[in-house]
Amino acid sequence: MSEPTLSEIMTVTAARALKNTDVCFVGIGLPSEACNLARLTHAPDITLIYESGTIGTKPRVLPLSIGDGELCETATTTVSVPEMFRYWLQGGRITVGFLSAAQLDRFGNINTTVIGDYHNPKVRLPGGGGAPEIATSCGEIFITLKHSSRAFVDKLDFFTSIGHGDGPGHRARLGITTKGPTRLVTDLCVMQPNPDTCEFEVTSLHPGVSRQQVTEATGWPLKFANQVTETAAPSDVELDALRALKQRTAEAHEGA
Amino acid sequence: MAQIMELKEAIAENVHDGDFMALEGFTHLIPHAAAHEVLRQGYKDLTLCRMTPDMIYDQFIGMGRVKKLVFSYAGNPGVGLLLRFRDAVENAWPQALEIEEHSHAAMANAYEAGAAGLPCAIFRGYRGAELAEVNPNIKSILCPFTGEKLAAVPAINADVAIIHAQRANRAGDVMIEGIIGVQKEVVLGAKRAIVTVEEIVDDFGDVSPNAVILPGWTIDAVVRVPGGAHPSYAHGYYARDNAFYKDWDRIARDRDTFLQWMEEHVINAGPDAFGRYAGKGSR
Numbered sequence: 001m002s003e004p005t006l007s008e009i010m011t012v013t014a015a016r017a018l019k020n021t022d023v024c025f026v027g028i029g030l031p032s033e034a035c036n037l038a039r040l041t042h043a044p045d046i047t048l049i050y051e052s053g054t055i056g057t058k059p060r061v062l063p064l065s066i067g068d069g070e071l072c073e074t075a076t077t078t079v080s081v082p083e084m085f086r087y088w089l090q091g092g093r094i095t096v097g098f099l100s101a102a103q104l105d106r107f108g109n110i111n112t113t114v115i116g117d118y119h120n121p122k123v124r125l126p127g128g129g130g131a132p133e134i135a136t137s138c139g140e141i142f143i144t145l146k147h148s149s150r151a152f153v154d155k156l157d158f159f160t161s162i163g164h165g166d167g168p169g170h171r172a173r174l175g176i177t178t179k180g181p182t183r184l185v186t187d188l189c190v191m192q193p194n195p196d197t198c199e200f201e202v203t204s205l206h207p208g209v210s211r212q213q214v215t216e217a218t219g220w221p222l223k224f225a226n227q228v229t230e231t232a233a234p235s236d237v238e239l240d241a242l243r244a245l246k247q248r249t250a251e252a253h254e255g256a
Numbered sequence: 257m258a259q260i261m262e263l264k265e266a267i268a269e270n271v272h273d274g275d276f277m278a279l280e281g282f283t284h285l286i287p288h289a290a291a292h293e294v295l296r297q298g299y300k301d302l303t304l305c306r307m308t309p310d311m312i313y314d315q316f317i318g319m320g321r322v323k324k325l326v327f328s329y330a331g332n333p334g335v336g337l338l339l340r341f342r343d344a345v346e347n348a349w350p351q352a353l354e355i356e357e358h359s360h361a362a363m364a365n366a367y368e369a370g371a372a373g374l375p376c377a378i379f380r381g382y383r384g385a386e387l388a389e390v391n392p393n394i395k396s397i398l399c400p401f402t403g404e405k406l407a408a409v410p411a412i413n414a415d416v417a418i419i420h421a422q423r424a425n426r427a428g429d430v431m432i433e434g435i436i437g438v439q440k441e442v443v444l445g446a447k448r449a450i451v452t453v454e455e456i457v458d459d460f461g462d463v464s465p466n467a468v469i470l471p472g473w474t475i476d477a478v479v480r481v482p483g484g485a486h487p488s489y490a491h492g493y494y495a496r497d498n499a500f501y502k503d504w505d506r507i508a509r510d511r512d513t514f515l516q517w518m519e520e521h522v523i524n525a526g527p528d529a530f531g532r533y534a535g536k537g538s539r
Contacts, residue, residue: 028334051360052282052435064498065333067283069489072434081282081307081437082368085361090380109384113357118390124345126331126338129308132385133361162384174383175405253498 004234006187007146009206011037011242012234014098014144014185023047024096025089025134028066030144031098033245034185036062040241049088051130053079061252062245085130089137097138099131099161101145103153106199106220108143108163108181110135111156118158128160135161136171140179147186147217154220164198188214190231194223204229258428258472260456263527266477267293270416270448274323278305278414278446279312280367281488282437283333283496286312287420289484289530290452292522294418295319305412307363307438308333311487311504314340315522317353318514324354326412328363335501339508349511357391362409367438369411370445381407417446420485421470422492423460424453428472431460434491436468443470452481454493454534481527482534494533 004012014034018024020043026035028050036059039046047056052067056076063071072078079088088094102125103111110131116122135141141163145151163181165171171180184191184200188209191200201223202214207230215222234242261269271277271294279287291312304313305326310333316322318340330338344353358366365377378397388394388407397408419439421432430451432439443449451470456478460467472478487497487504507517521529 052284052437054435064335064501065283065496067333067435067437068498069284069434069491069495072284072491078435080440081360082364082441085364086368086379089361113387118386121346124330124337124342126329127327127357128359128385128387129329129331130360132359132383132387133379133381136383137380159384159386165384171384176383253502 001236001239004239006206008239008242009231009234010144010146010185010187012238013190013206013231014142015041015238017142017183017185018043018046018096020045022095023049023093024098025049025051025094025138027099028063030100032062034144035098036245037238037242040245041238049094051081051084053081053084055079055088061249064253085133089133092137094137095139097134097141099134099141099143101143101151103151103156104143104145105153105156107165107167108141108184108193108200109156109159109165110143110161110163111158113158113160115157131161135163135180136176136178138178141181143181143184145184145186147188147214149217149219152218152220164193167198168196188217192225194225199223201225202228204231206231207233258475258478260424260428260478263290263293263452263479263481266450266479267297270450270476271297271299273299274301275299275415276303276305277416277418278412278442279418280306280438280442281420281485282307282435284435284437284489284491285420285432285439285485286310286488287418287452287484288312288486288488289481289527290418290420290450290479291315292525293527295321295522305414307360309338309341311501314338314504314508315518317341317344318350318508319518320350322353324356326356326358328358328360332501332504335505339505340514343511356393357387358394358409359385359387362394362407363412364438366409366412367441367445370413371441374411376408376410378406378408412442412445414442414446416448416450417442418450419443420452420490422454422490424451424456424478425459426456428475428478430470430472430475430478431463432468432470440468440470443474449475450477450479451475452479452484454482454484454490456480481530483530483532484527486530486533497533
């Protein structure tokens with residue numbers, strides 16, 4: 001088997017963060033890939049939920065949208081979108097929300113709305129969708145995003161959904177009782193919030209990645225935890241499952 | 257009471273310039289054929305409401321028919337940005353577009369409040385989210401029992417709702433299966449409702465007593481348009497045409513390419529063009 005790419009290490013590492021007992025609200029793109037990989041490897045009983053109302057879905061291929069037919073056909077049940085957001089998300093049934101971002105800051109706050117001014121944007125992005133409430137209603141949040149100084153910014157152009165706000169206590173002041181972002185997996189490293197400052201710092205570097213590489217790809221003065229380990233390389237089983245999943249997905253979407 | 261009629265007639269009788277329209281379908285059952293007929297008949301100054309505007313509203317926006325857009329996620333899911341929407345917001349092409357932007361939770365709650373006859377929806381939302389600062393229709397309310405501060409948004413009551421569904425019977429009752437989105441809420445909250453369906457049957461057969469069925473008396477017009485959701489899909493009939501959603505990125509990228517595509521496939525076409533996607537049983 002060929003060596004894993006950094007993208008593959010990212011997906012495998014993100015997948016490992018999920019537990020077999022988790023009930024996970026899945027964002028489209030990288031989160032969807034990681035969540036389904038977890039289900040196909042160490043977490044076969046994980047409950048995956050997409051905002052289209054599909055609960056306990058087990059897609060054979062990755063969906064292109066959050067509402068592909070495959071999600072509904074393989075789900076335990078499919079509920080209406082109002083029920084999804086009211087009973088299941090707001091009702092506190094979700095242990096983990098898995099998100100991605102266009103821009104992310106050091107406190108795990110996310111922008112997916114605009115680059116530039118809201119009323120006169122340089123680039124108009126899709127907007128928040130489910131994220132503003134996913135970010136506050138899920139037990140905790142995992143984020144996965146490729147490292148670049150354009151994405152990892154010193155200051156967000158827009159505050160689509162809250163991470164740790166401006167630091168310790170911000171979530172509590174807004175009446176939010178959930179943990180917020182606890183883990184960030186990129187194609188270079190794993191980051192976790194410092195327990196005292198809530199600022200994301202590097203806790204493990206992927207094999208072959210240097211501190212300088214990560215620092216240069218981060219738009220804020222990056223900090224490293226006291227103990228920085230090396231991310232465990234993907235096993236053959238994980239890599240095999242991921243490659244097969246991506247292969248099946250590519251074939252299915254091209255053949256549509 | 258639902259009348260079973262032709263698409264042209266259903267749109268002409270129920271849609272007007274300046275209407276507040278909601279064409280719904282959460283990825284699934286998006287009423288593309290009906291949207292094309294609205295575009296052919298030339299209605300303008302529309303306020304369009306939809307959680308995920310996607311390709312269907314990109315077409316209205318690029319054709320200059322939309323005054324205002326109410327939405328919660330304006331992307332081409334899994335593909336990228338919504339390029340005609342982008343051009344309107346960033347460059348006012350072909351005209352300026354007023355936007356009212358929400359989260360999914362807010363819009364789902366607002367549709368439900370519309371169906372429930374309430375003036376507003378109340379939910380635990382928008383905490384720490386900047387949309388609350390740029391959208392004056394996002395307010396808050398204190399729970400009279402606990403004092404908890406909750407978000408409030410106005411109910412959605414469209415002038416006209418349009419959805420697609422799998423089947424209707426001869427009485428005009430409509431049955432919806434699969435990802436049901438806000439199909440029921442948008443219809444029950446609207447003044448007028450049009451439903452396009454894959455087929456009209458004598459009876460629905462052996463279905464669960466809890467099947468999602470909108471009685472004919474909640475609908476104004478039922479129209480048979482096989483394939484009418486393409487490139488979205490109809491569970492049990494045909495799959496989502498993901499390759500076409502990817503191709504939309506190319507079509508919508510350039511103004512002239514977009515206009516040519518619209519001329520050929522929408523303005524000079526008719527609902528029968530959707531029939532080739534209908535193939536029952538392909539999924």
